Amino acid sequence: MGFDTKNRAWFAFGIFFGSVTAVNAGPDATTNRFLNDTPSMLDWGMLRLEQALKKESGLEKNLSVTFDWDRNLIVVSTHRFSSGEDNFEVERLCKAWINDKRIEAGVLPIGEVYPRLQFSYFVRYFSHIGFNRTIEGVDEDEALKELDKKLFLQFDSWIRDSEGTGYSADLRCTGYLLSNRYSFEKLN
Structure with missing residues (x-):
C-alpha cells in the first residue's frame, strides 16, 4: 500500500486538525466562571x-x-x-x-x-x-x-x-x- 496523494492529504488534514484542537483545548478559568454563572x-x-x-x-x-x-x-x-x-x-x-x-x-x-x-x-x-x-x-x-x-x-x-x-x-x-x-x- 503506497502513500499516495489522497492519503497524504488526509494525513496532513489529521495533523492540522489535531494541532488546532490541542491548542484550543477548552475554556480557561475566567471563561468557565462566566459559563457557570447562569x-x-x-x-x-x-x-x-x-x-x-x-x-x-x-x-x-x-x-x-x-x-x-x-x-x-x-x-x-x-x-x-x-x-x-x-x-x-x-x-x-x-x-x-x-x-x-x-x-x-x-x-x-x-x-x-x-x-x-x-x-x-x-x-x-x-x-x-x-x-x-x-x-x-x-x-x-x-x-x-x-x-x-x-x-x-x-x-x-x-x-x-x-x-x-x-x-x-x-x-x-x-x-x-x-x-x-x-x-x-x-x-x-
Whole structure:
C-alpha cells in the first residue's frame, strides 16, 4: 500500500486538525466562571426589555435598563445632550419621554395599567414564555404585578461644560412607571 496523494492529504488534514484542537483545548478559568454563572430571569428580562425598547424607538441608542441594588429598582434610563435649551424645555422633553414610555408599557395617564392587562407590557419580558410558574408560593402573574412597582424611569440632560471640552449632567427627571408624577433634580 503506497502513500499516495489522497492519503497524504488526509494525513496532513489529521495533523492540522489535531494541532488546532490541542491548542484550543477548552475554556480557561475566567471563561468557565462566566459559563457557570447562569443568568436569572431578572437579567434576562432586563436584556429583553432594553432590546425591545431600542428596537421600537430606533432612536434611543442611549437607552439602558439596569438594576439599582441600593433602591431595589429596575431603572429604564436615557440621556441626551442639551443644545442650549432652558430648564423648562428640558422638563417638557423629559415629561414627554416618560409619558411615551408609560404609554408603550400600557399605563394609563392615571398611573395604572389598562384594565384589560394584568401587568404592564414591560414586565412581560421578565416572564417565562408559554407557561406560568409558582415559585416559593408566589404565582408568576402576581410576581409580575409586584415587579411593575419596581420599574423606574430616568431621563438625564447633559450640558456642555464651561470650558467647552466635555459634558456634565445638568438635570434629572424621574418617575415610577406606575405613576402619573415626575420628579426633577438639578445635578450641578
